[in-house]
Amino acid sequence: MINFNGTILADEANILTTNRGFLYGDAVFETVKVVRGSILFLEDHYFRLMASMRVVRMEIPMNFTMEYFEEQLLMVATADGCSASARVRITVCRNDGGYYLPTTNEVSFLIHASALDQQLYSLPTADYEVDLFKDFYITKQLLSSIKTTNRMLNTTASIYAHENGLDNCLLLNDSKNVVEAIQGNIFMRIGNKLITPPVAEGCLNGVMRKQIIAIAKKTAIIEFVEEVISPFDLQKADELFITNVIKGIQPITKYRKKNFNTETAELLIEKLNDQINS
Incomplete structure (x- = not known):
């Protein structure tokens, strides 16, 4: 059982109790901009994510190619109806298990998207x-x-x-x-x-x-x-x-x-x- 804000809940009611990204910040992420159904600077984002996973000793799945990365991100943007212009984030966390020392270096990922108003970049004119x-x-x-x-x-x-x-x-x-x-x-x-x-x-x-x-x-x-x-x-x-x-x-x-x-x-x-x- 877990206590969430003073209420006792079943263990399975909150997946964050074992999520290493939540418990230890044991996760890396990448935020991309999608314009007209394409990811801007795709290669740079993909290779930076791969480099980040290597730095923190995560195991990169064999199927996690750049094509797979692109496909998964665009799938979410399309499903959310915002492939014309969208902010899409992928978070990769080490799988559950262990305390500071993980029981595995295998990973899972979570992707979510939100629509953007503009496709191209514009320069803000307000004071900053x-x-x-x-x-x-x-x-x-x-x-x-x-x-x-x-x-x-x-x-x-x-x-x-x-x-x-x-x-x-x-x-x-x-x-x-x-x-x-x-x-x-x-x-x-x-x-x-x-x-x-x-x-x-x-x-x-x-x-x-x-x-x-x-x-x-x-x-x-x-x-x-x-x-x-x-x-x-x-x-x-x-x-x-x-x-x-x-x-x-x-x-x-x-x-x-x-x-x-x-x-x-x-x-x-x-x-x-x-x-x-x-």
Whole structure:
């Protein structure tokens, strides 16, 4: 028997009592954007999920090919009637059994989808203010670069942002350098130099981060580099923006007393949409 919110229930009434993703955060996930029945950046998402499973020593099923991955995600988007434009998440957790030491490395997965309003990416024009979150820090390690279900730091930072009237927070690593935002990678432009922190600093190895880097490297008017970003650098920046697969690019308009323009974000999102339509 289990006690759920003061009520005694049968064991089988709540599957989470043995789910390792719930009990220990023993799960990894991937969130994709579906547009017109196709998964954007399919290969990047698939190989990142496979890499994440290997890092945490999950056993990858023999049938879990990229074709199978695509088929399962699109099946859910279609069944939910949102294959025109959808946010689809797959969570892979180690199967039940054991405590910290699992009894098996075999896995199960759960997929769910929700409709999105837009197919292509658009640049938000509303004010978007951020500040630093300094209560907890990201560690510079491989686990920080993959998407696990242990997102307590991001959750706490989101609550902090809400309580302080902010739209987002910038997260710091244990060297007190700027690593990423709550739900995306951070890019900073100073002059014609576009900068994002290296993955070795502890930031997520983002799929949209990869796309923006590739586009920036082909753009002659921008010099792209991966460099450490300190909080002091933010005051010198001409532009800051956040990237993730669902929103594309989110410009930051204000950090403390500093205001930023959006010209690079406008250029990059235009090229991103051209790439999707090609």
